Amino acid sequence: MVVDNSDPGFNANQDTWSLASCGVNQEHVAAVSTSAVQQSRSRASWVPTILNAGTYEVRVYIPPCGDTEATHSARYFITHDHGISTMTIDQYAHTGGWASLGTYTFGARYNPTVEISDLTSDDQRAVRVDAAAWIWQGEASTSVASFAPQNAATPDYRVPWPDESQEELLISRSNRPPEAPQATPPALPTPSGVPEPAPASAPRDNPSVGTVVQRGYLRTAPQMTPQTAIAQVCPNDQVLLLEVQHLGSSSWLHVRMASTANDCAPDHAREETEGWVPSALVSD
Structure with missing residues (x-):
């Protein structure tokens, strides 16, 4: 093609x-x-x-x-x-x-x-x-990932895929206590059997600070399309968490760049830039 x-x-x-x-x-x-x-x-x-x-x-x-x-x-x-x-x-x-x-x-x-x-x-x-x-x-092969701890002192795991075309994942375990059960029950299925989408949460009145844990794109909207890309965020960047949206099985964060770490890309997002990132890129 x-x-x-x-x-x-x-x-x-x-x-x-x-x-x-x-x-x-x-x-x-x-x-x-x-x-x-x-x-x-x-x-x-x-x-x-x-x-x-x-x-x-x-x-x-x-x-x-x-x-x-x-x-x-x-x-x-x-x-x-x-x-x-x-x-x-x-x-x-x-x-x-x-x-x-x-x-x-x-x-x-x-x-x-x-x-x-x-x-x-x-x-x-x-x-x-x-x-x-x-x-x-x-045809694409089905790959099975193995979880390998980075070291005993950190809660991070690296997931190497056997297929070299697939990137490694870095997973951070949280030391926070388990969250309490949700007060709102899951959405009931409609007569057609398709569940209603969960509503997006409201903007946060007092934005908290999150840390970028994985390189990715800051976007104009919560969509993984080329047209929405603004600039890249780098590990250890600090962001203000303004809002969260749940779209199907994925979650997106509306953030504002608070401070930047060492540049990981020429198009590194500058301070005060706002946009959307997948929730997996940020740890709070």
Whole structure:
């Protein structure tokens, strides 16, 4: 499955990209790279229209033209069934060929997406955007995870998956006492047998402080889609917990960045930025 920059599955804020006359179908778009988060303006994404569930290698084509040298650090964000992975590609080294972004499973959970922006670790180079391809590798295998304690002094467990395409999980056990039973009983099923959705909780009058325990995206809405991504949060960032929403089996937190730790990504969210994050990213 190939999605070119001229196909319906490609999206970009066109006013920040320039059209160039080479590449797949004889054209691609490019933007000038920047290492400054506040100056980053260009965004683009590829979404395959039809993709059968399974394992795919993802590749992107780097066109061999243009007066400006291609960036050495284009950052791609790949949304797959197990979350979002980041891959940095030296576009200059892959000029005129297909660069692999890795192998992942797609089609069973989140919308398959590849995203890129003009934010890199170098300045005044070309970020070239052309075609992305999902290359079938086979049906997804069922993986069984094993729980391994980090050490005796901490309550953390690391969950390594046997399938290398799946990222490790870090699970933190809480030392808090068990919570009291909920005063409100579970929602009763409707006559059709489908339970009514639980209402979202109200905003917190006195926001508490939480700590980010896992890298992820701060989003404009409680939705795991490319269009909602604002910036990344990093482990040990401090956030104010403003609100919680329960959507089906997942919970989302409305947060405001209180303080930031060491940068884990160029698009690290700045203080006072508000947005939504999955509750698994934050410990209170």
